[in-house]
Amino acid sequence: MNRFDVLQVFLSLAxxxxxAPPLGTFMYKVYVGERHLFSWLRPLELVxxxxxxxxxxxxxxxxxxxxAVLFFNAIxxxxxxxxxxxQAKLPLNPQGFAAPTWDLSLNTAxxxxxxxxxxxxxxxxxxxxxxxxxxxxxxxxLSAAVGMxxxxxxxxxIARKNSQTIGNFWQDTVRGTLYILLPLSIxxxxxxxxTGVVQNFSSYPTAQTLESAQQVIPMGPAASQIAIKQLGTxxxxxxxxxxxxxxxxPSPFSNWLELISILLLPAxxxxxxxxxxxxxxxxxxxxxxxxxxxxxxxxxxLWAEYSFNPAIGSAAMMEGKELRFGITNSVLxxxxxxxxxxxxxxxxxxxxxxxxxxxxxxxxxxGEIIFGGLGSGLYGMILFVIMTVFxxxxxxxxxxxxxxxxxxxxxxxxxxxxxxxxxxAILIGAGAAxxxxxxxxxxxxxxxxxxxxxxxAYVSAGGNNGSAxxxxxxxxxxxxxxxxxxxxxxxxxxxxxxxxxAGNLAAKKYSPPSIxxxxxxxxxxxxxxxxxxxxxxxxxxxxxxxxxxxxxxxxMLSGKVF
Amino acid sequence: MKQLxxxxxxxxxxxxxxxxxxxxxxxxxxxKVFPEQANGSLLYKDGKLVGSALVAQKFQTPQYFWARxxxxxxxxxxSGGSNxxxxxxxxxxxxxERQKLGLTDEMLFASASGLDPHISPAAAKSQVERIVLARKxxxxxxxxxxxxxxxxxxxxxxxxxxxxxxNVLRLNLALDQGV
Numbered sequence: 001m002n003r004f005d006v007l008q009v010f011l012s013l014a015x016x017x018x019x020a021p022p023l024g025t026f027m028y029k030v031y032v033g034e035r036h037l038f039s040w041l042r043p044l045e046l047v048x049x050x051x052x053x054x055x056x057x058x059x060x061x062x063x064x065x066x067x068a069v070l071f072f073n074a075i076x077x078x079x080x081x082x083x084x085x086x087q088a089k090l091p092l093n094p095q096g097f098a099a100p101t102w103d104l105s106l107n108t109a110x111x112x113x114x115x116x117x118x119x120x121x122x123x124x125x126x127x128x129x130x131x132x133x134x135x136x137x138x139x140x141x142l143s144a145a146v147g148m149x150x151x152x153x154x155x156x157x158i159a160r161k162n163s164q165t166i167g168n169f170w171q172d173t174v175r176g177t178l179y180i181l182l183p184l185s186i187x188x189x190x191x192x193x194x195t196g197v198v199q200n201f202s203s204y205p206t207a208q209t210l211e212s213a214q215q216v217i218p219m220g221p222a223a224s225q226i227a228i229k230q231l232g233t234x235x236x237x238x239x240x241x242x243x244x245x246x247x248x249x250p251s252p253f254s255n256w257l258e259l260i261s262i263l264l265l266p267a268x269x270x271x272x273x274x275x276x277x278x279x280x281x282x283x284x285x286x287x288x289x290x291x292x293x294x295x296x297x298x299x300x301x302l303w304a305e306y307s308f309n310p311a312i313g314s315a316a317m318m319e320g321k322e323l324r325f326g327i328t329n330s331v332l333x334x335x336x337x338x339x340x341x342x343x344x345x346x347x348x349x350x351x352x353x354x355x356x357x358x359x360x361x362x363x364x365x366x367g368e369i370i371f372g373g374l375g376s377g378l379y380g381m382i383l384f385v386i387m388t389v390f391x392x393x394x395x396x397x398x399x400x401x402x403x404x405x406x407x408x409x410x411x412x413x414x415x416x417x418x419x420x421x422x423x424x425a426i427l428i429g430a431g432a433a434x435x436x437x438x439x440x441x442x443x444x445x446x447x448x449x450x451x452x453x454x455x456x457a458y459v460s461a462g463g464n465n466g467s468a469x470x471x472x473x474x475x476x477x478x479x480x481x482x483x484x485x486x487x488x489x490x491x492x493x494x495x496x497x498x499x500x501x502a503g504n505l506a507a508k509k510y511s512p513p514s515i516x517x518x519x520x521x522x523x524x525x526x527x528x529x530x531x532x533x534x535x536x537x538x539x540x541x542x543x544x545x546x547x548x549x550x551x552x553x554x555x556m557l558s559g560k561v562f
Numbered sequence: 563m564k565q566l567x568x569x570x571x572x573x574x575x576x577x578x579x580x581x582x583x584x585x586x587x588x589x590x591x592x593x594k595v596f597p598e599q600a601n602g603s604l605l606y607k608d609g610k611l612v613g614s615a616l617v618a619q620k621f622q623t624p625q626y627f628w629a630r631x632x633x634x635x636x637x638x639x640x641s642g643g644s645n646x647x648x649x650x651x652x653x654x655x656x657x658x659e660r661q662k663l664g665l666t667d668e669m670l671f672a673s674a675s676g677l678d679p680h681i682s683p684a685a686a687k688s689q690v691e692r693i694v695l696a697r698k699x700x701x702x703x704x705x706x707x708x709x710x711x712x713x714x715x716x717x718x719x720x721x722x723x724x725x726x727x728x729n730v731l732r733l734n735l736a737l738d739q740g741v
Contacts (some may be wrong), residue, residue, distance in 0.1 A: 004722045044579075051575060052568045064565060071569035079573070122640030138581040142573075144736040170568050177576060182584065193592035196616055199600040200589065207604075207611045210734055217602055217614050224588035228580075241641035244674035246616035247602065252724020271612050311649045312657055319653060319671040320643040323630065323680045326725040330674075348674045357648075449647035461703065471645035474656035552649055561651040 001306060008256075009302070012332055015260050016267050020392075022270020024283065030179045031152050031172065031272070038179045059165035061317045062503025065153055066496050068169035069146060069277035073113050073492075076142060080109035080135040084127070091190045093128030094203035096224065100126055102547040107480035112136050114491035115373050117221075117229070117236030117343055117466035118483060120475040123220040124239045127321045128177065129201055136236060137225045141185075144232030145176040150495050151269060152176075154379050155276035157502030158403050161345075161510040166502045169326030180265070181232060188261060189227035195257075196250030197225040202479060230261035233374040235343030237467045243333070243346040244322050255325055255346060260334055263294075266371040269378050277403050281521040283421075286381055288525050293370045293533070297359045300333040304355035305331045310559045311518065320351030331356060338363035341373035343466025350445075350469035354556055357469070358549030361456055364463040365426075365545075367419065367538040373464055376491075379498045385520065386501070387417045388532045401517055404510045411504055414497040421493035423540045425486045426462035430455045430544070438478035444471035447562030448555065452548035457483060459541075462490040566631035605731065607738075613731055618677045621734065627681070627689050629730045630669055631660065634676035643674045664688070680727035686711045710736055711720075 029036035049056050060068065060345075083090070084105040088098050100108070104120055111118040112135070123132065149172035156166045193199045202219045209215050222238040226248055229236055243258055267287065274283020274310040305327055321330045332400035337344055338360035349360055362481040363370055369380040386402055390412055395398030400407040433439025433454045443450045456469040463482040468474070474483065519525060592600035603615040613619050618629040620636040629636070633644035646653035660670045669685045690707045697703065714733045718724055 240676035
C-alpha cells in the first residue's frame, strides 16, 4: 500500500464519522415531522395523505403495522413477478427481450422486495428498460423505505411508555421515500451521469471496432437506478458486472461516491435512533460498535489481499478487479458492501483471496448488523443489544433493562427467533445444496472454493445482501426457488419479531434507572456487545467457515490448486 | 383487511413517482447537461461508431495496444469476470500462458467487468517493442510511442483517487492517427 491507498482508506472512514451524525438528526426530524431541509416537498406528502385517507395518519398497534408491511410487500412481489412475465408484450424494451422463466422472475421479485437484490440474471441481456425502472428501481426505493420504517417503529416502541401504538406505517414509508431517499438519489444520479454512467432510453448501438469486429454496446437508464441502489443498501446492478461495469462506475470519483453511499444512510439512522430514544450517547455507542467491527474486517481484508498467493504465484492479484480502482478500492468496497447489506460489487468476490472473501462472508454471517441494511442493520443490532443486556442481567441476577424498559421472557423469545430463523435457513439451505445433485451441478470451482460458492449464496440470501461468489450458476429452478425462500425468511423472519418487540416495549411502563441498572452506553458495553456478536456469529457459522475460506487459505499457502 | 386498500394505493402512487417520474427527470437533466456521458461516451472515427471510451474492445493484432484479458471476450452481452478463485488451477494455467506471451502486471489477470477500458502505463510501455516491430516504426517511432502513452496517461483523480491509467481505445485511436 502506498500513501494514496492509506489516504483513500482514511478518507472513506472519516466521511462516515463526519456525515452520519448530522444526517441522523435530519432523518429524525423527517420521521417526527419537525421542519427540515426538504420540508418544502410537503405538498407531495399531502397528496399521498389525501389519496390514502385517514388511515394514513392513524396510529397503529404492532399487529396493524405488521399487516401493513405484509400487504405492501406482497403487492410488491406480485407486481415485480408479473411485470417480468409480461415483459415481451410491454413497451420500452428496445432489444425485444423475452420474459424470464417463472422461477427466475420469482427469485428476482423476492430478491428486490426483500432488499436483497441477489441477481440470477444479467441485466443487459435479460431485462428491458420498463422492468428495470417500473419494477426494480421502485423496489430499490420501497424496500429501503420499509426497512427504515420498521427501525423507526422499533425506536418508538422503546421510547414510548404505556402506549398501544408504534406509529403509522404509511406515513413512515412516505416520509422516508419523499424526504430521504428521493432527494439524495436525485443528487447522486445527476453527478453519476456526469461521470459517465449512462442514462438514456436508446437501443443498443453496434460499433465497428478498430480491428473491424462488431461490438454491441448496452445502454439504458442506469444512473437513476444506481444512485438508489447504492443509497438504499440494495446493490442490484443495472448490468451484470454491477459496479465493476464501466457504465455503472466509470471513474475513481464515481467509485468513491458510490462507495460512501453504501454506508451513509445505514450509519446515519443509528444516530436517528439515539435522538428518538433521547440518548445520543446510546446512538454513539451503537455506532462505535459497528465502526470497530468494520475497521477490523477492513484491516484484515487489506492485509490478506496485498499478501502473496503462492498457489498462483503473485501478490496483490488483479484477477476480477478493475484497474481504475486498484486493490485498495476493491477491498474497501468488498468490506463496506458486506458490512452493509448492500451487495453491490466493484470487484468479483469469488476471486478475492480466501481471507478477504471470508471476511465478506463473515460480515454477512454476523446478521448484517455492521451498519447493515438500511433500517434492518439498526433493528438487527438492537436485537443483539437486547441479547447482551439479557446475558449481563443473567450474570448479576437482575431483571435486565434497556433504556428504561424491562426486558422479559416475551422479548427474549422474539430476539432468539429473529436471530435463529435466518441462520437456520442459511445452514439448512447450504447444507442441502452441498449434498443434493441439483445443488452440486451448478458449481464452477473445485475444492474448498466450491463449498464457499454454495455457502456464500445462502448466506447472501439469508442476510439479504445480494453479493455472490458468482461462479455458481444460480439460475436453476432449484437455486431460484430455495434462495427465494431463504431471502423471505431472512427478511420477514426478522421484521415481524422486531415489530412484536416494538409493540411489547411500547406498552411497558418506564422504570427509571437505579444504582443496579446495567449501563448500555459506555466502553464496557461496546466490548460486551462485540463479544456477544462474535460468539453468536462464530458458534453458528464457524464450522462452515473452517471448511470453506479457512481451509482454502492454508491450502493456498501450501501452493495447492484445484 | 382495512390495510389492504392503502397498500394498493400507496404502491401505485410511489411506483409512478419513483419508477416513472424519477428516472424521466434524471434522463431529462442528464441529456441536457451531460449528453455525451449519458449516452455512453461513444467514440466516432470518420463519422462511424468505433466503440465507447469506457468499454474495452478486443485487440489481438500486434500493431495495437492490447487491453486486459476478458472473461467474456470483450463482448458486453453480458459483462462479467472469470470468478476464478485464489486456488484455481485454471487461473494458474492462464497466468502462465499469459506470462509466456510476455505480458506483465495486471495484463496477467482478467478484469472484473471483462470490459476494463484501462491498463497501467507500465503495461502500455511493455507493449511498445511489439508495436514498433509490427508497424516498422524504428527507433524514432519508439520514442513517439512512449510520448503518446505519456499524453494519454490519466493521473489519480484529484491527485489521490484511484490508479494511474491509460485508456486503451483512445491510445489506439491516437496511434492510428499517425505516430
